[in-house]
Amino acid sequence: MTHTGDVIQYRVFPTEAEQGFNRAIRRIVTAVREILRAADLPPGELAAVGIGCAGPVNPRTGEINNPYTLSGWNHCNIVEPLERELGVPVCLENDADAAALGEFYFGAGQGAESMVMLTFGTGIGGAAVLRGQLYRGVAGEHPEIGHVTVAAEGAACYCGRTGCLESIASGTALAAAGKKFGFGSAAEVFAAAASGQPEAARVLQTARAAVDAAIWTLVHTFLPARIVLGGGMVEAHPGFFLEPARAAIARATQIPRDYITVAIAQLGNRAGLAGAARWAMLRAQPEQKHHSEVP
């Protein structure tokens, strides 16, 4: 990707985590060199490498520590070997954070002074981008916006709470709620509700109220200029998510609601790619600042 966001070349290949970490590093290095050759660019034209990786990852140390989908890669430092091999700065981010940066710089967040993104899929991820940077909390960790409280009661979530957003409005939660009425997936719940099936409609009504409650909380805490909604469920049913988000903001009397807009994510699964690349370039070349406070 260029500094202005144009994707010159890309390659998609499976991670093959089970083949080991060192082999993955070699395959990444080979792919980067192939891309440069295919684009007819000398190696010196490579400015930086950005990595958006399924978390948990540690952007400060460069370590991946995901026992779920990258089994055997625990505490593997992906930044050091790539910097050594490629001779440029390498930047590691959680994939959801990278996607939020991508939407902020090149997608639905463009032009907003601040943005909160919620991604509705199997789970619910989220990130806040303030002053051109990912919001980080204590110990440099990212918030877990998908787990804000939306109800006093509800299903227990692995996060430690009942009634969080993810436990009510994620794909997994909708499938679990629908299973009681014989539906096999979240998609089946949406389809049944569309044809008037009352139990499916009730399941969706609960999810809709949870989205309303979560957006309410996000505009009363981060108070961002833009809310971006993304993920597979939002791509399939944008209106279902947009409507309660906008309704929540329209009701709020204590915040400057007219300055807050809601938008659907534009970049799909390219958002993480664009965000990680852009962030790596900004860190490598501080003069390419988007906002005045990007490091």
Added chain:
Amino acid sequence: MTHTGDVIQYRVFPTEAEQGFNRAIRRIVTAVREILRAADLPPGELAAVGIGCAGPVNPRTGEINNPYTLSGWNHCNIVEPLERELGVPVCLENDADAAALGEFYFGAGQGAESMVMLTFGTGIGGAAVLRGQLYRGVAGEHPEIGHVTVAAEGAACYCGRTGCLESIASGTALAAAGKKFGFGSAAEVFAAAASGQPEAARVLQTARAAVDAAIWTLVHTFLPARIVLGGGMVEAHPGFFLEPARAAIARATQIPRDYITVAIAQLGNRAGLAGAARWAMLRAQPEQKHHSEVP
């Protein structure tokens, strides 16, 4: 107050808003000059003036716009005439925001890299201090942390939502809930619950769950190093608020909970004084930085 937070002199006098804005300005100027004389300081020793005022106020324009308690002062600029008369920078903040800055610099927030404060009184106020500065959202406005969602249902709040923290756990809310059982105030509800009255205990149990839910949301959004609890209700019943706050954090599995501490506010109603003064000095003399990013 000195740069290090020592209060040399202070005066307390009623606002007498009904006497008009210009008269209030003259009384403030007179009080400042009296303070300097009483402390044996030449006028040149005055570095800045900080104002913590009941909101809504606009810290950027210097305007007060509070039709409730400062009737007739609508859109009155308090910064300009004081700067003209006193010849030093004057800084206006919302009183709750000023109190949060005071606790951050001189009270329960000292030493923390970031802080969220919740103030439980008639209503519930809140502020976040990040990197030594008050968190501001879109249009430069402050968040309304007292109105985060804590339940799907509940009493309707003037904020536009049912089930927000303030509508369940504020002094006003406790008094309203207690009234149904014959209690005359929030204090009476606390007293009855302490002597085992079951309805009073149930009212408090609902409020306790609301505090738990709100703290949960704040640590999953702002993810601060410290939560500070203040206000009249917390002064009277610190354990009632501390316990659910700590319990919420102890249950959380997705955030670095061991880095988050909860503390009771230390400065009482002096917090706003200290915070407004400190903030005004920091803005007037940028070399007196507490953190690297204070302007």
